[in-house]
Amino acid sequence: MSRLTAHPAGRLALAVLARLRATLVVESSLVLAAQAFLALFPLVILVYAVAPPRVAEGLLDSMRDRFGLGGGSASAVRQLLVDRDALRGSLSVVGVLLVLGSATAFTRALQRVYERAWDLPKLGLRGWWRGVAWLAGMIGYLTVLAFAVQLSRSLRVGGLVGALMGLMLWWWTPYLLLGGRVRWRALACGAAASALGQLAVSLVAAAVIPRTIRGNEARYGPIGVVFAVESWLVVVCGALVVSAAVGAALARADGVVGRWSRGTREPDGWRRTP
Numbered sequence: 001m002s003r004l005t006a007h008p009a010g011r012l013a014l015a016v017l018a019r020l021r022a023t024l025v026v027e028s029s030l031v032l033a034a035q036a037f038l039a040l041f042p043l044v045i046l047v048y049a050v051a052p053p054r055v056a057e058g059l060l061d062s063m064r065d066r067f068g069l070g071g072g073s074a075s076a077v078r079q080l081l082v083d084r085d086a087l088r089g090s091l092s093v094v095g096v097l098l099v100l101g102s103a104t105a106f107t108r109a110l111q112r113v114y115e116r117a118w119d120l121p122k123l124g125l126r127g128w129w130r131g132v133a134w135l136a137g138m139i140g141y142l143t144v145l146a147f148a149v150q151l152s153r154s155l156r157v158g159g160l161v162g163a164l165m166g167l168m169l170w171w172w173t174p175y176l177l178l179g180g181r182v183r184w185r186a187l188a189c190g191a192a193a194s195a196l197g198q199l200a201v202s203l204v205a206a207a208v209i210p211r212t213i214r215g216n217e218a219r220y221g222p223i224g225v226v227f228a229v230e231s232w233l234v235v236v237c238g239a240l241v242v243s244a245a246v247g248a249a250l251a252r253a254d255g256v257v258g259r260w261s262r263g264t265r266e267p268d269g270w271r272r273t274p
Contacts, residue, residue, distance in 0.1 A: 003132040012253050019131055019245035023116045025238065032113070032237035043103045043135070046096065047142055049088050058146030102133060107131035111177040111240055117248040123179050130176050141169050162200060170194035174244065179274055185263045186270035190247020197239035205232060
């Protein structure tokens, strides 16, 4: 241990491990994955139902390509999503409010991850609106992502647009959910780690998930697809939790990396007074 603390790289590694313990990586990943499956998927369906045709088509194509849906699952998705008029007809004010209300459960869980990573107290009720604002931003992100899927067919720029949008999303997300208590610059490393992590997960998913879903579907039927998707969400959310911990550790480090991340030599230079 003394050898590790004597070297800047060793101290940084210990700091990363400390942040990983603080964020409760396994527990937080499972909670986020469950909330994403139960709360965010209905929100995606809601966006699909009310979005312009090109956006809806891009969302549907993205889901099919990402999850490799085929056979009975593809048929079920078509029956559920293709008839947008029926989906819109089934919407009600109460239903929309329930979807949005349940989706905020995911934002609260994600907010707790960032608060643990940065050792910050909970915002409590005064930060309730930030979850709603994040959902609005996520809807905007999904809309742009759907357009990017359409552009990728002709202009070959969908991947670049999606990567840039991912970087912006994961830079803005902790700033919003932490109540502006961490400086933008200090959040940059975490945003880059999150964007790269999600890119890596998406590349692996494109190769692994379609085969896994088809195999599970053949063995267990539609419930096998649910198991595969939920397992994939655990990996996605795990990457988010690890990225948040790594970003916080880098910004709070006492070496060159920490000073660069904070933009100052002050150890608490990452803090910001809202």
